Amino acid sequence: MTSKKYRILVINPMVESTNIAIYENDHCLFEKIIALETSLLNKEIILQLTDRKIEIVETIQSIGIDLTSIDAVCGRGGILSPIEGGTYQVNQQMVEDLARGRFGTHISNLGALLAKDIADDWNIDSYIVDPVVVDEMLDIAKKTGIPSIERKSIFHALNQKAVGRSLATRLHAEYNDLCLVIAHMGGGLTVGAHQYGQVIDVNNGFDGDGPFSFERAGSLPNKDLIELSFDTGKSKKDIQSKTIYQSGLKAYLNIERKAELELLWQTKTEEVKQVFDILGYQVAKEIGKMSTVLSGNVNAIALTGDLASYDYLNQSIINQVSWIADTYIFPGENILQALAKGTLRVLQGNEQPKQYL
Structure with a gap:
């Protein structure tokens, strides 16, 4: 039928x-x-x-x-x-x-x-x-060193969960039966701990928490961020714009659009590789953090988002996390x-x- x-x-x-x-x-x-x-x-x-x-x-x-x-x-x-x-x-x-x-x-x-x-x-x-x-974050995952401030769950849920289901199909399993670590790498960057169909911990990539991304600064040393906010004479809006929209690969490579990154990769590969090494290190470290959330019970790792189309970046991450679990690549964001x-x-x-x- x-x-x-x-x-x-x-x-x-x-x-x-x-x-x-x-x-x-x-x-x-x-x-x-x-x-x-x-x-x-x-x-x-x-x-x-x-x-x-x-x-x-x-x-x-x-x-x-x-x-x-x-x-x-x-x-x-x-x-x-x-x-x-x-x-x-x-x-x-x-x-x-x-x-x-x-x-x-x-x-x-x-x-x-x-x-x-x-x-x-x-x-x-x-x-x-x-x-x-x-x-779907655990309550304990939201706590910080300041009781009145809690972490928020804002991330690439659509793509991460879609990739989780696609990965489950590859593994001949059900998404709700697996423990996965999925890193979405794009304009923002989020790494989620997926436990039996729920993302129990994830960095807030919308506000720039975690690794830096194409345009976000990622987590910064508190003291330096405070000094940046008060010593430069910039407004609150200026600081937000700098850390959320004008940092990361944009700042390192002096580019504005992702098309410029592709051109730079073709013409100044070694310069881009140096920045990818830094980014890869930070993403791998975040994957390691999320693996501890799952108590080391990780069935697989996935890399996705626009930046996952760069094999050099993917490999730099895989070299550091291969001991945790096998890594699968899902380039792009198929919204x-x-x-x-x-x-x-x-x-x-x-x-x-x-x-x-």
């Missing part, structure tokens, strides 16, 4: 574009990056909603796909109240929190709002999958595919949709 085919529209809003795809079960039928009109770039995020929606619908119509053939819409999750991992149906509470920016303003907040608006017009369901605020797979699990009845409260 042939299994039912579900068509899923997935949406990933970016600062300068809206990335969409239509999947039929696991197969991508169509993918498109819709560049944002220049006039929209300076608009507040929430005020871009209607224009982005119109562009999505018109794009789908232009390729001849029947809108009534789509079974569900899934958008990238935004900054919400901390929740456990899974696929969530977009409800009114979620819409209100994202529209108001109750827990923070970010371009990803538009994902669920676009999905809900479009799905309501077509009388179908809308979802998000594993947003960055997934919080649209991960959204589609999370939605498909619900449509096929393999997973129950969760409700945001």
Whole structure:
């Protein structure tokens, strides 16, 4: 018997574009990056909603796909109240929190709002999958040396959990039966300890905790950070911009975009290698830390994200962690595919949709 085919529209809003795809079960039928009109770039995020929606619908119509053939819409999750991992149906509470920016303003907040608006017009369901605020951390993992300050779980949950499931398939096992350490290396860098389907500890890559990344400074010596904040005459906003958006590989190599890194890798390989050695050391050390969280019971390690496409960096990490477990490489960040797979699990009845409260 042939299994039912579900068509899923997935949406990933970016600062300068809206990335969409239509999947039929696991197969991508169509993918498109819709560049944002220049006039929209300076608009507040929430005020871009209607224009982005119109562009999505018109794009789908232009390729001849029947809108009534789509079974569900899934958008990238935004900054919400901390929740456990899974696929969530977009409800009114979620819409209100994202529209108001109750827990923070970010371009990803538009994902669920676009999905809900479009799905309501077509009388179908809308979802998000594993947003960055997934919080499955152990209570003890949140504690710091200052009782009033706790660590937060903000990380690349969508890609990390998708990679965890893909890795489980390679190992002929179930994600919920494994203990994994997964490092996402991109604009931000997060390393998670996955224990039987839950990420029980992870560095907050959104704020720059942990290893440095393409643009984040990573954890810094407290005294030097305090001096940087007070002795330079810079504002709070200036310091945040420097540590979150203008550090890491950007600062070491004097570049702005990832395309420049690729060019530099081709033309000044030795210079990039020196920085990759530093980054690889820090990532390996973080993987080691997360291995202790799992008491050394690590079935496998995975490296993913855009930077995982550099074999030299991967190998520098593997050289230091090979004694812990085998390491598997999953380059890139397949956001649209991960959204589609999370939605498909619900449509096929393999997973129950969760409700945001």
